[in-house]
Amino acid sequence: MAVLVVTAVALLGCGGRATTHHKPGTSHEQAxxxxxxxxxxxxAAGHKLREVPAAGAPEVRLAVRPDSEDGxxxxxxxKNFRFTPDSTGGAALTGAGHAHLELDGRKIARLYGPWFHLPSAQVPEGEHTLTVRLYADDHTAWAVSGKPVEGTAQLTAAAPGAAGGGHSHDGQQPQPDPPGQEQADRTVTISVRDGKVTPAPARTELRRGERVALRVTSDRAxxxxxxxxxxxxxxxxxQEATLxxxxxxxxxxxxxTHESRLVLTQLLVR
Structure with missing residues (x-):
């Protein structure tokens, strides 16, 4: 009786390591x-464009609503997109990544989720254009037909203390700020300069229900x-900013901080 002997041979890739087979003509990244x-x-921010077909390409729309407390x-x-904060800095994968928020063409935040609170202190008085743009994990901008995938919205900010406060152009008016809304039980003042945090990061202990004001001044955006x-x-x-x-x-x-990845403090809430 004939006996069939099968010997398993590992496919070796670059450097002699075992690797996954991919179709001829494709790179490891594509595979x-x-x-x-x-x-x-x-x-506009200087990031390379990553062109994808219009069918199934990421899409984004931006809605702006006044907050009952501030901003x-x-x-x-x-659509056709998911936020992947855990893999930022990795390879560009289909329909994944993060977003940038710009105010009148100036980047003010990187977004890792669908919601963001924009404080009124960050928006000067007058008419403004907000732009959100989608990026892959490798920081290239998703693009269709040579144009970045982005959404815009108009915003009007009133002068500080003016009646009515800031409002968006979606027809919704904000409610007057409640008295004493800026009062805090604890204030933590922090400065960042040349990549160093002052005072050195420590724990800020709070009781549940207390309000804390984080006043931060950074030498870079x-x-x-x-x-x-x-x-x-x-x-x-x-400029000093307060949350x-x-x-x-x-x-x-x-x-x-997102860009410099510095720990400023730890809030210990009991």
Missing amino acids: SGEVGTLLAGTD WNLQLAT DTLHVHGYDKELALPAG TLTADRTGLFEVE
Whole structure:
């Protein structure tokens, strides 16, 4: 009786390591799911464009609504796209990545989810254009027909203390600011210069329900993010910015910057 002997042979890729087979004519990046074609041009911020076919391409729309306490709440309605904050800096994968928020063409925040709170202190008086643009994890801008995938909305900000406050052009008027809304039980003042945080990062202990004001001055434009509370604040270069929040969740929450990835403090809420 004949005996059939089968010997398993591993496919070896670059450097002699075992690898996954991919179709002839495709690269390792394409085999792993990276898509699109890099174009010679860039977006307004200088990022390379990653061209994809119109069919199934990422889409985004921006809605702006006044916040009952301060500023505006922004909602990104996306299609064929998902936010992937855990893989930022990796390869460009189909319909994944993050977004940038611009005010009159100036970047003020990187967005890792569909909601963002824009404080009124970050918007000068007058008419403005907000733009959100979608990016892949490798920071290339998703593009269709040579144009970045983005959404815009108009915003009007009133003078500080003016009746009516700021409002968007969606026909909704904000409610008057409640008295004493800026009052805080604790104030934490932090400065960032040359990549160093002063005072050195430590824990800020709070009782549940207390309001804390985070006053931050950074020597470069950045974005402050409070983990666990999904609160963000644009940090203009050289200007103090303040984020006030109610510590209504218990636990340990890091406060950090997005671009420089610095831990500013930790909120310990009991």
